[in-house]
Amino acid sequence: MSLNQLISSIKDCDVxxxxxxxxxxVGVFKVTFLTLNTxxxxxxxxILPSVNYKKYGAKQGNWAVVTGASDGIGKEYALQLASKGLNIVLISRTQSKLELIATDIETKYKVETKIxxxxxxxxxxxxxxxxxxTIKDLPVTILxxxxxxxxxxxxxxxxxEDKELRDIITINNTATLKITQVVAPIIASTVAKQSKKIRGLILTMGSFGGLLPTPYLATYSGSKAFLQAWSSALAGELKPQGIDVELIISYLVTSAMSKIRRTSLLIPNPKQFVKATLNGVGRRNGAQERYATNTPYWTHAFMHFGIEQAVGVYSKLANTLNYDMHKSIRTRALKKAARLAAEKKD
Ligand SMILES: NC(=O)c1ccc[n+]([C@@H]2O[C@H](COP(=O)([O-])OP(=O)(O)OC[C@H]3O[C@@H](n4cnc5c(N)ncnc54)[C@H](OP(=O)(O)O)[C@@H]3O)[C@@H](O)[C@H]2O)c1
Structure with a gap:
């Protein structure tokens, strides 16, 4: 073997x-990372115990503000926070529905409400x-x-349609940000006044529609993805002021919005969903890879975790499957609408 051949074989061996x-x-690193995340x-x-809401001022005369509080998930947030001993400010569109819920909450849980x-x-x-x-003199700790x-x-x-597009962006984004600008300073001053013995909490409803880019729900998908970045950025800003900020990610829940009435393994009712959310606040559950983000319901958590680990939420495969699913939902919805219109005519 010549000298040159020897040198090159050593080089090959090194490489x-x-x-x-x-x-x-890399393999060991990935396996370790996956094991730790799992x-x-x-x-x-x-395993972790449920969160004790004394940490967020429960049973000490403090208040929670809940938007969209007259139905579905928001109504459950209001009921369950009241059951933990928080007074509740209920916000939504329909006065009569809010009045009924306020009376129900005051009677059942002996806390105060404002609507x-x-x-x-x-x-x-x-x-x-x-x-x-309404809240200027209230010790608000939760939004x-x-x-x-x-x-x-x-x-x-x-x-x-123009109205649908504008309403989605206005409700999900502009109004959510502006409401937070009104309520968050009150939370910060409540926490400061109570000598930081309690913390503040801001939860914002995200969605699998925002987690995964969702064809045929593009505007909603974008609006919820916006909330992900905004909420996580806010979490960093408000942490030094003693306020925990978290985006809550959910797959389908039975409600007027989802138009789903029957629960299943993957689709809880609002009561089950909110119980899981409030019990696990401050954790990531299915959102292991994201700061200040929580996918709290257990089957949703496994779905989120599985998709991230397998293909990733921005993958072509996830997008294609989502496209097929929502296209087929649209076809069925249009058929149903046509059938109902025909029945109305007869
Ligand atoms: N349900 C799901 O499958 C699902 C999945 C992922 C994320 N989410 C998110 O969870 C949140 C709640 O959804 P949900 O399913 O519980 O909805 P829902 O049952 O339809 O309830 C919506 C609530 O918001 C209020 N609201 C709607 N439009 C309003 C407006 N223009 N002005 C004032 N109040 C208004 C309603 O008030 P009125 O009763 O007065 O109309 C009601 O209290 C939403 O942010 C949604 O994106 C839901």
Whole structure:
């Protein structure tokens, strides 16, 4: 063997050894990471005890503000926070529904309530002034940004009606941000006045529609993805002021918005969903890879975790499957609408 051949065979050996060690190292790193994440997911979901709301001022005369509080998930947030000993400010569109829930809460849980009815989609400054006026002297510690709107049925973006497009962005984004600008300073001052013995909490409802780019729900999908970045950024800003900020990610829940009435393994009712959310606040559950983000319901958590680990939420495969699913939902919804219209005619 010539000298040159010897040198090149040593070089080859170094490179191949380097590659093998490199691949092994990456493999060990990935397996360790996956094992730790899986352990953390199981720990969050099934082992850690439920959060004690004394930490957020429960049973000490403090208040929670809940938007979209007259139905579905928001109504459950109001009921369950009241059951923990918080007074509740209920906000939504329909005065009569809010009055019924307020009476129910006061009778059942012996806490105080205040109601504010307005249409969030109008984005009028009087809306925010009314919230500010109502809460200015209240020790508010919790804000639940729950109000939201989706498309009435899945629709191609280019065919989305102007009003639907504007309402989704106004309700899910503009109004949510403006309400937070009114309520968060009151929470910060409550926490400061109570000598930081308690913490503040701001939860905002995200969605699998925002987690995964969702064809045929493009505007809703974008609006919820916006909330992800905004809420996580806010979490960093408000942490030094003693306020925990978290985006709550949910797959389907039975409600007027989802138009689903029957529960299943993957689809809880609002009571089950909110119980899981409030018990696990401050944890990530299915959202292991995201700061200040929580996918709290256990089957949703496994779905979120599985998709992230397998293909990723921005993958072509996830997008294609989502496209097929929502296209088929649209076809069925259009058929149903046509059938109902025909029945009405007869
Ligand atoms: N349900 C799901 O499958 C699901 C999944 C993921 C995320 N989410 C999110 O969870 C949140 C709640 O959804 P949900 O299913 O519980 O909805 P829902 O049952 O339809 O309830 C919506 C609530 O918001 C209020 N609201 C709607 N439009 C309003 C407006 N323009 N002005 C004032 N209030 C308004 C409603 O008040 P009125 O009763 O007065 O109309 C009601 O209290 C939303 O942010 C949604 O995006 C839901």
């Amino acid at each position: 191949s050894q380097f590659l093998i060690y490199g691949v092994l190292l 352990a953390s997911l199981l720990f969050d979901l099934f 504010i009815a307005f249409d969030v989609s109008t984005d009028e400054s009087t809306n925010y002034d009314r919230i500010a006026e 639940i940004n729950n109000v939201g709107q989706s498309h009435s049925i899945p629709v191609p973006f280019l065919e989305t």
